[in-house]
Amino acid sequence: MTDDTPHRHGLSRRRILGGLGAIGVASAGAGLGTTAYFSDEERFEGNSLTAGELDVKLDYKATYAGGPDRLEEIDGWYSKDGPGEPFKVEEVASEAGTYLIGEVPDANANEIWENEVQNTDLCAADLGLINGDEIPVFTLEDVKPGDSGEVTVSLHICDNPAWMYMNGELTANDENTVTEPEASAGGENNGISDSPIDGDGELADAIQTKLWYDENCNNVHDGGGQxxxxxxxxxxxxxxxxxxxxxxxxxxxxxxxxxxxxxxxxxxxxxxxxxxxxxxxxxxxxxxxxxxxxxxxxxxxxxxxxxxxxxxxxxxxxxxxxxxxxxxxxxxxxxxxxxxxxxxxxxxxxxxxxxxxxxxxxxxxxxxxxxxxxxxxxxxxxxxxxxxxxxxxxxxxxxxxxxxxxxxSTVDTSIDQLFSQVSETIAGDETVIKEGSLAETMAALENGIALDGDRSSEEMDPFVGGMTHCLGFEWELPEDVGNEVQTDSVGFDLGFYALQSRHNDQPPDNPFDGNFTDDNGLPSGGNSTNATNGTAD
CATH class of the missing domain: 3.40.50.410 (von Willebrand factor, type A domain)
Incomplete structure (x- = not known):
């Protein structure tokens, strides 16, 4: 290497680093001022997941045909201090001897209900419908042969379609005391007793019942078929x-x-x-x-x-x-x-x-x-x-x-079920779900029964959200019943249960068969309301 080499290169490490830094700054400045880049950006903003709603709410109207001139007596059974809900009993103007004994929402407290119900979102939070509550509908004393009662329950499936089930059971079937005419009546196997005795009474077998789809919600079974x-x-x-x-x-x-x-x-x-x-x-x-x-x-x-x-x-x-x-x-x-x-x-x-x-x-x-x-x-x-x-x-x-x-209906998806309700109303073909004695009906309901959202088709269908379905339940103590039912009393419950139909395209197994119950004895994974119960003496 010749003596002039350092003079020809003349760069120290510091100078090299300093030079690179200067070049870098110059390059960045040049890029900002003179060049452009292709670019593209995609974004998904505001993401959220909200769980849907499945809520079954009920309203109802119940009547009792118990004979004329009994308004004050019957109203006493439904006082605020009595066994029923606080409801002022009224006599039905068009039917002498028939009394309105229960209604939710209570028309006594909300006079516009009958006029406004068709324009009201029945799933709204402030309407006071039955929602998870347990209330009595029939709390009747002094029932006589020839008496009858009816309740139409209106079901509202809020938001999501659901399979619907109904269940019920006898909660009491008591002989109570045995009067002299009762002891001597046919079918009575007990002697006279002034004190309550053990064993079932005859009233549950004597009362005749009918449970049906009340298509037009008019509290009457329009039967007979096309x-x-x-x-x-x-x-x-x-x-x-x-x-x-x-x-x-x-x-x-x-x-x-x-x-x-x-x-x-x-x-x-x-x-x-x-x-x-x-x-x-x-x-x-x-x-x-x-x-x-x-x-x-x-x-x-x-x-x-x-x-x-x-x-x-x-x-x-x-x-x-x-x-x-x-x-x-x-x-x-x-x-x-x-x-x-x-x-x-x-x-x-x-x-x-x-x-x-x-x-x-x-x-x-x-x-x-x-x-x-x-x-x-x-x-x-x-x-x-x-x-x-x-x-x-x-x-x-x-x-x-x-x-x-x-x-x-508040939704378009219910159109087929709405046409179905009208066709069965016109045809007078409101389908009976169960008919027989109170004991037989409650026995059938004890294990739960599936309800059909579209009665005009052969298949079992879920209930579409946003529309109303009505079920009617009537009971009658026939006029020809004998003294064997004297002093007997019965109690019974009715309940409804909804299970989402999405991801359950076919009717699932009966949720009341014991395989799906929670710690409270209710089916798990759905929504349940004990809507009505009753007693009769």
Missing amino acids: EQRDRPVCIQLVIDSSGSIGSSTMADVRSAAKEFAGQFLPEDEGEETDNMVGVVDFENSADPVQSLTDSLSDVESAIDGLTSGGGTSIANGINVGQSGDDGESGLLDCPDGKDRIMVVFTDGQDNTDSTGKGDAAKAAGTTIYAIGVGGADMEQLEGFVGEGYDSSSGEEEPEIDPQNYIFP
Whole structure:
């Protein structure tokens, strides 16, 4: 290496490091000022998971037919200091000797309930429905042969669809004392006793009961079945096809309406029927898409052609359904000897002056039912619905409870079950769940029974959230019962249980069979309410 090498390189370690630092700073500065980069960013913000709700809530109305002039006596059994809930008993004005002995929400405390129930979110927190409570419905003393009682329980599945179960049991069946006439009666195996004796009484076997799906929630079993209906029917389906009915909802409507028609018209075109069905769709205007016919295939084809778009004129739909249009027949052309019935489906509010627009149809003998979902105005629908009558013969419009003619839901997914409720109401075919003595009914309920969310189909279906289902339970001590039931008393419980149907596509095993109970003896994994219990002496 020559002597001038240090002069040619002349860099120390410090100088090298210092130079690199300067270059780095210069490079960074140059990059900020003169270059650009491709970039891309994806973000998922605001993530959250919230558990859904499954809550079954109940309301009810109970009556007791115990004979006239007993209001003060019966009211005493339901005083605040007595065995029942604080409820002021009232005599039913239209039925002498029948008393309203229980109601939740209590109409005595909330006079608007009967008028507002159709417009109320029945799952709201402040309505005072039965929710996990244990209350008595029947607390009756001095029951005599010929007495009867009835309770209709309204079930509300909040939020999620669920399989529903019902259970019950006798909690008491006591002989108590034995009077002289009781001791000498047939079927009584005990001697006279002024003190309570051990053993079961005869009252639980003597009381006759019926448990059924009360489709129109009217506290009456409308039984007999379609084949036993007094007269055949002409039914006009008046279906909302406005723009608020989306394509998926319209698909549900078409499916439910065809199922409905199949309840009244035979699938086999060669089979004769006296029933007839027609179809009208409405938006701003109304069009009869199928005149009254006994051909199920024609009705189904008309329903398959329904599409959505436009406004909502329920009044036009009713007018065309009654009178017809463009050569297509309406219910006025229904042959004599058939009942005229109109079923209106809507998810909105009438955009015309709808006051009294159903009156002409009802005055001409047409009974109008309405199915309302989503944004339907239930109070407005009350002005359309009602029982048909013949005004031309001087008959006056009957007083009706609109709730018996309106079938509401807050969700669109319940459309098939709503049509099912209407079809069974029209057919007079409210399905009986169990019939027999009180002892037999409670024995059947002791292990729990599954309830069906759609009675018109052969399969067992869950109960859709957001709609109302009613169950009726009536009891009667027959007039021909003898003295063997004197002084006997019974007690019984009824309860309801909901289990989510999502991830349980098929009805699960009966949760009351003992395999799924929690520490309290109730089925685990669901929601349970002991809604009613009762005693009778």
